[in-house]
Amino acid sequence: MSTAGPDCPQKWCTGGACDGARLDSLLTEEARWLWEQLAARADRSGEPSMTGGTAVITAPAASTQRAAVLGLLGSRPLAPGERRRIRLEELTLRLRQHGERLTPGAVAAHAAGRALGSTAAERARQIARTTGLRKLRARLAGALPKNARLRPSEEAWQELHRTGRVARVLQHPQPEQLLKTAAEVLRLLPPQGRVDRRLLAFKAAGDPHGLDAGTDLAGLVLAEAAAAGLTTSGMPPRTAWGALGVDLDRLGGGLLSLGVHPDGWLVPARFPLPLPPATLADVSWPAPPHEAPGCS
Known part of the structure; x- marks a missing residue:
């Protein structure tokens, strides 16, 4: 028998939901798909107990997995891949046969091994x-x-x-x-x-x-x-x-000039000259010594 105390020693569920509950028959490998889907819903909605409202589940392909939850979801069999909306109040009542305070969220939390609603x-x-x-x-x-x-x-x-x-x-x-x-x-x-x-x-x-x-x-x-x-x-x-x-960076970067210098500057032609942006913003350049071909 899997049981937990009134406050759940693992801190997965609260309010004594798992106190004295018989969880072994619910937490089988074949039924895990159901609790994983409900755990995901609880994370999205922020409702860790899930005792009210509805949830949409998608049935797995394996017949053993679908059969494992048939008693919890009603007598109508699930078809492979079927999406079915279930009433959580009814699921809660069926779970109470396994524990007086048991909730869908509590079982899903124990199946997932963590508290729900984190998302x-x-x-x-x-x-x-x-x-x-x-x-x-x-x-x-x-x-x-x-x-x-x-x-x-x-x-x-x-x-x-x-x-x-x-x-x-x-x-x-x-x-x-x-x-x-x-x-x-x-x-x-x-x-x-x-x-x-x-x-x-x-x-x-x-x-x-x-x-x-x-x-x-x-x-x-x-x-x-x-x-x-x-x-x-x-x-x-x-x-x-x-x-x-x-x-931006007026003294860093800029232009490296070789052989062409601003007007009025006397620099030997064979020496490269770094011109930072602050300087480039203020200098003027000499006109080309002759017109380019085709220009008039």
């Missing part, structure tokens, strides 16, 4: 966390200066959901702090004029590399800009940051 519980936790982040984002947006270059809107939150950015935020080790730091970046964006990205990152996050490509902070700020319509998702990073008044 629904996790979904509820995710919804609660998402709602909390949405409210925090709204408060942070409301605290931005009136002349803020970018102010996240409630409508843009749905776009962040659609693009998967909210899920990325939820996966962050400190999602609330990520939202707060992103709001600080938005607060420091110049309403007019420009700011260097590394200086902005240092002021907002305490790290000059905090807004580097691939960081969650940079991804969130650019996603907010795209959701607000200031940029587009396919826009090159340098262009997207530029639309926010942020200069």
Whole structure:
């Protein structure tokens, strides 16, 4: 006889549902398919006892498996692959012949070897966390200066959901702090004029590399800009940051010039000359020494 105490020592079912119950005849290998399907329903619905309502089951192909639950589901035989809606109240009454408090959920939990309802519980936790982040984002947006270059809107939150950015935020080790730091970046964006990205990152996050490509902070700020319509998702990073008044790596990268130099520069022709973006933005180049063929 398989029995468990009033509070189920395994913590698979509650309320003494399995106390004194005779589970051996129910937990056979042939009947396992039924309890697995009911366990999946309990996980989705968050109803671990399942004493009311209905459940749809799909009969297996093996006749021995279908016959193993015939007494629990009524006298009408199941056909292979048949989908049948069963009343859980009636199943509960039949199970009470094996235990005074036995429920479909309790048997399914013992068959699965775990407590049920985990999927629904996790979904509820995710919804609660998402709602909390949405409210925090709204408060942070409301605290931005009136002349803020970018102010996240409630409508843009749905776009962040659609693009998967909210899920990325939820996966962050400190999602609330990520939202707060992103709001600080938005607060420091110049309403007019420009700011260097590394200086902005240092002021907002305490790290000059905090807004580097691939960081969650940079991804969130650019996603907010795209959701607000200031940029587009396919826009090159340098262009997207530029639309926010942020200069990206003005002293890194750029152009390596050999033999062609800006107007007024005297550099030996055989020496390569690195020109960073900050310089390229201000220099002018000499005209070609002669017209290309076919030009007039």
